[in-house]
Amino acid sequence: MRKTRGKPARRKLHVKKGDKVVVCAGRWRSKEPREVLQVDPERGRVIVQGVNLRWKSTRKSAQNPRGERVQKEFPISASNVLLWSEKAGKGVRTRSQIVDGKRVRVGTCGTRFD
Numbered sequence: 049m050r051k052t053r054g055k056p057a058r059r060k061l062h063v064k065k066g067d068k069v070v071v072c073a074g075r076w077r078s079k080e081p082r083e084v085l086q087v088d089p090e091r092g093r094v095i096v097q098g099v100n101l102r103w104k105s106t107r108k109s110a111q112n113p114r115g116e117r118v119q120k121e122f123p124i125s126a127s128n129v130l131l132w133s134e135k136a137g138k139g140v141r142t143r144s145q146i147v148d149g150k151r152v153r154v155g156t157c158g159t160r161f162d
Contacts, residue, residue: 061092061094062153063126065086066083068082068131069096069132070082070132071096071099071124074124075100076096076099082099083096084097092126094124094126101121102119103117103120104118131153133155136159142155147160
């Protein structure tokens with residue numbers, strides 16, 4: 049088995065922080081749009097609001113002497129989300145296009161996202 053050295057290669061993802069997306073696969077699959085809270089291009093994962101909720105225990109501290117359990121969003125694969133298109137009313141696949149010298153994300157329905 050070959051060992052890799054250094055950081056993994058950064059992937060270009062089709063989503064950005066603040067985008068509205070639809071989860072299209074897995075336990076959290078839905079029809080309604082949700083917001084992307086964080087993007088991790090090195091691992092190819094995204095954190096989506098209200099998706100993949102897990103219970104996380106916090107340590108005891110001076111501010112919180114008892115500790116507690118909080119529900120928190122955990123990352124999911126970026127391949128499981130599609131950008132939400134108002135025009136189509138559903139999640140759509142995207143491609144990149146050069147418009148006026150800038151790279152722009154365009155949905156299969158013709159919607160521009162940038």
